[in-house]
Amino acid sequence: MADASRNDTQHLIPDVSSVESHRIKTSPRPAFSRSLKIWTWLLTDSWALECFASFVAIAALTSIATILGLYHEHALSDWKYFITLNTLLSLLATTLKGAVLLPVSSCIGQLKWIWYHQKQRKLNTIQAFDSASRGPMGAARLFFILRPQLASIGCLVTLITLFSDAFVQQSVQYPSRQANSTNGTATVPISQYYDQHGKIASLDVAIDPSMLAAVYEGAFSANLSKISTSLSPQCSTGNCTFPAYASLAMCSECRDVSALVKTTNQATYNRTFLPNGLSLDLTDSLGILNMSTDIALNTNDFDGNPLVSLSMMYMDVNVDTDGDGYSSYNYGQTVAYDCIFSICAEVFHAAVSDGIFTESVTKTYYLSVQSSDTLDNWEFQSSLNISQDQLPTESNLTFAISEAAADGILTWLNANMNGTGLLEDENTYTWSSDFLRAIFENGAERYTEVIANIATTMTTNIRLQSGQQVQGFAISMESFIRVRWLWLILPLIMAVLTVAMLALTMWQSHHLGISSWRNSILAVIKTGLQDDWAIFENMGEAQHDHANALEKGILESKGEATISALEKWASELDVRLGQGSHKSALYEMMRVEYHRE
Numbered sequence: 001m002a003d004a005s006r007n008d009t010q011h012l013i014p015d016v017s018s019v020e021s022h023r024i025k026t027s028p029r030p031a032f033s034r035s036l037k038i039w040t041w042l043l044t045d046s047w048a049l050e051c052f053a054s055f056v057a058i059a060a061l062t063s064i065a066t067i068l069g070l071y072h073e074h075a076l077s078d079w080k081y082f083i084t085l086n087t088l089l090s091l092l093a094t095t096l097k098g099a100v101l102l103p104v105s106s107c108i109g110q111l112k113w114i115w116y117h118q119k120q121r122k123l124n125t126i127q128a129f130d131s132a133s134r135g136p137m138g139a140a141r142l143f144f145i146l147r148p149q150l151a152s153i154g155c156l157v158t159l160i161t162l163f164s165d166a167f168v169q170q171s172v173q174y175p176s177r178q179a180n181s182t183n184g185t186a187t188v189p190i191s192q193y194y195d196q197h198g199k200i201a202s203l204d205v206a207i208d209p210s211m212l213a214a215v216y217e218g219a220f221s222a223n224l225s226k227i228s229t230s231l232s233p234q235c236s237t238g239n240c241t242f243p244a245y246a247s248l249a250m251c252s253e254c255r256d257v258s259a260l261v262k263t264t265n266q267a268t269y270n271r272t273f274l275p276n277g278l279s280l281d282l283t284d285s286l287g288i289l290n291m292s293t294d295i296a297l298n299t300n301d302f303d304g305n306p307l308v309s310l311s312m313m314y315m316d317v318n319v320d321t322d323g324d325g326y327s328s329y330n331y332g333q334t335v336a337y338d339c340i341f342s343i344c345a346e347v348f349h350a351a352v353s354d355g356i357f358t359e360s361v362t363k364t365y366y367l368s369v370q371s372s373d374t375l376d377n378w379e380f381q382s383s384l385n386i387s388q389d390q391l392p393t394e395s396n397l398t399f400a401i402s403e404a405a406a407d408g409i410l411t412w413l414n415a416n417m418n419g420t421g422l423l424e425d426e427n428t429y430t431w432s433s434d435f436l437r438a439i440f441e442n443g444a445e446r447y448t449e450v451i452a453n454i455a456t457t458m459t460t461n462i463r464l465q466s467g468q469q470v471q472g473f474a475i476s477m478e479s480f481i482r483v484r485w486l487w488l489i490l491p492l493i494m495a496v497l498t499v500a501m502l503a504l505t506m507w508q509s510h511h512l513g514i515s516s517w518r519n520s521i522l523a524v525i526k527t528g529l530q531d532d533w534a535i536f537e538n539m540g541e542a543q544h545d546h547a548n549a550l551e552k553g554i555l556e557s558k559g560e561a562t563i564s565a566l567e568k569w570a571s572e573l574d575v576r577l578g579q580g581s582h583k584s585a586l587y588e589m590m591r592v593e594y595h596r597e
Contacts (some may be wrong), residue, residue: 045562046525047506047516050103052501055097060092061488061495064168067092068483076174076479085481086169093168096491097161100498107505107517108133108142108154114508115151126524132503133519136162150508153501160494171487174479178239183475188233188350188359190247191466197408207412208405214461218454219438231460233350233357235474240352242472244362247463248399250409251344251364252455254448257336261313261455272334274298278311280334288315289421293414297338304342304366307406308413310451312337314444326434335444339451341413343367343406345399346459350472367401409458470479515562522566 002105041051071079079085112129115121128145131138136158139582143155198206207215233240263272273279276298280290291312298311315334347363419432421440431437507518517523 009059012192044564044567045516047106047502050106050502053099053102054502057096057495057498060096060099060492062088063094064096064491065488068171068481068485068488071481072483074481075179076481079481085172089168090165093491096168096495098162100157100164100494101161103496103502104154104157104337105133105519107501108139108151108158110505110509110514110516111151111154113514113517113523114505114512117512117514124364130519150501150504157494157497157501158544160490164491164494167487171484172486174335175481175482176303176477176479176534178475179478179480181237181474181476184236184240184476186233186235186237186352186472186474187469188245188472189231189463189466190245190468190470191463192248192399192468192565193466194248194405194462196465197402203405205404205411207408208461208465211409211458211461212412214457215435219435219450221453231357231359233352233472234469235355235357235472237353237474237476238352238355238564239475240472241475242350242470243348244349245470246345246347246399248466249344249346249462250455250458251304251342251346251366252339253302253304253342254337254339254449254451255299255301258334260298261334261336263334272313272315274311274336274558276314277358278313278336280313280315288423289313289436291417291419291436291439293417297340298336301337302340302342304340304344305368305411306340306342308341308417310337310339310341310417312339312439312447314447327597328590335447337447339448343401364396365399367399383500434483457543466560504588516565518565520563520566522563522569526566526569546559566592 038307067085071085076085081088108129112126115125115129125145128138128142132142132151132155139155139158143152143159146155170556196208196211198208233242257274260274261272262274263270271279271281274294278290278292278295280288289308289312293308293310294312295307303559313334313336344367345365346361347365348359349362350357350359352358416433416435419436420435421432422430427436429440431440439447508514515523
């Protein structure tokens with residue numbers, strides 16, 4: 001049995017001649033250059049590669065955050081590179097994951113040596129550590145085997161890498177929004193100067209025909225709430241916005257003076273009148289409407305400077321006819337208004353939404369116009385300047401109307417807004433002008449609305465005649481980049497844990513004096529188990545010395561053995577798996593024979 005044991009031992013330890021022959025064969029080669037030694041130390045024995053990988057991970061994560069920060073809320077069309085944003089994020093996320101796994105795997109491998117250095121432990125855990133350094137399945141197994149410790153962080157990071165790519169991709173979405181179109185058109189007409197007029201003989205005192213048509217449109221429109229102004233902006237996309245803009249306009253104001261109406265009983269009729277002398281006489285021919293531009297107003301409560309002043313009285317009369325053909329008149333309430341038309345400049349806010357144009361007046365400025373009973377004596381200020389703080393600074397803020405144009409408008413309004421409407425009998429009405437008929441047919445309650453619509457259509461005509469336009473912004477739907485930063489928290493945690501784990505592992509290895517073997521299988525083969533040294537008790541003295549010589553310089557102390565030394569030792573040995581009878585040593589599982597050259 002002793003002989004058999006000796007023979008088995010010889011399978012494990014080479015004889016003296018084999019070792020001497022091996023030493024002769026592996027005599028030192030010429031020294032490597034200093035740079036090669038440095039690179040060998042950096043890439044094999046030190047933690048430089050892991051530190052560099054951690055730096056790459058931080059750089060990749062920083063690049064992701066920087067790119068997303070630069071393009072957050074930007075239009076997708078602003079990304080003009082040959083690869084898409086998602087492709088670039090995928091490349092950076094993959095780089096991040098790969099750069100994280102390298103140091104984490106090395107740390108888990110190194111932590112197994114620290115684990116077994118601390119105290120005697122079960123051998124099967126070394127396989128769990130090795131599997132954990134290779135992928136998520138092993139990491140999950142080790143995570144549940146170990147109590148929480150540094151290696152558990154490595155397992156957790158390895159599992160997080162399964163989802164890191166998805167989280168980076170999920171941090172970006174591409175919703176749609178309305179944005180200014182670079183190819184669209186958006187314009188709306190305005191006017192800063194009006195000089196359109198007609199002629200009576202050789203005098204420039206007639207209203208321009210297009211302005212006359214605008215007045216009639218405002219007066220005779222069937223639906224005053226949806227009056228057709230023919231003011232259609234150019235909006236190529238159907239949705240446009242415009243900056244605040246101003247235009248020359250015709251403004252109107254009306255004041256209800258019905259409370260000033262008085263009635264007196266005359267010998268043959270009743271008279272209803274205003275303080276300014278405007279009256280309705282209830283005679284055989286009933287006066288039901290009276291308008292005048294030639295008399296003073298009953299109130300001066302107006303903001304504008306009148307170009308035309310208009311005073312009006314209106315009486316509702318119901319005519320009832322009995323079976324014998326006799327008619328009776330039921331007099332209703334008499335209403336009275338003072339109104340003015342004035343030249344002004346209006347500041348507008350406008351937009352087009354789904355093809356529908358809306359415009360509202362936000363501010364009104366009035367030109368100064370003063371008139372008297374005779375046309376020849378009226379005075380006119382031809383221009384108006386608006387302060388810069390009321391409009392965009394790039395706007396030209398001077399607005400004016402020529403004297404001839406104002407003269408033509410004034411002449412026509414004075415001629416056609418003076419007169420009466422009479423009820424001759426139950427079926428016969430007479431009007432001084434068609435304009436008064438339009439006022440009557442719209443009803444007393446809509447009188448101010450008719451006046452306002454006349455001013456609106458006149459303003460539209462002023463704006464359309466100038467040829468000036470305000471540039472707006474055509475709105476179209478665009479996709480834009482929106483970053484959801486919370487989705488980057490997981491990749492950030494992964495990177496931070498990796499750096500922390502690497503630093504702590506390096507510190508522990510240095511503090512405990514453990515070589516950085518990490519995942520080297522050669523270290524496992526070379527170190528063997530402590531019980532293996534019992535084999536040498538039955539060896540001869542020479543064989544024992546040679547075995548120690550084989551170990552010398554490699555594993556004399558844990559701090560001196562390096563991966564490069566192990567690799568050099570392994571490169572100088574020829575081995576083969578052999579058969580033996582020893583069951584209690586690691587060499588029994590991985591038995592090798594040394595062959596002489």
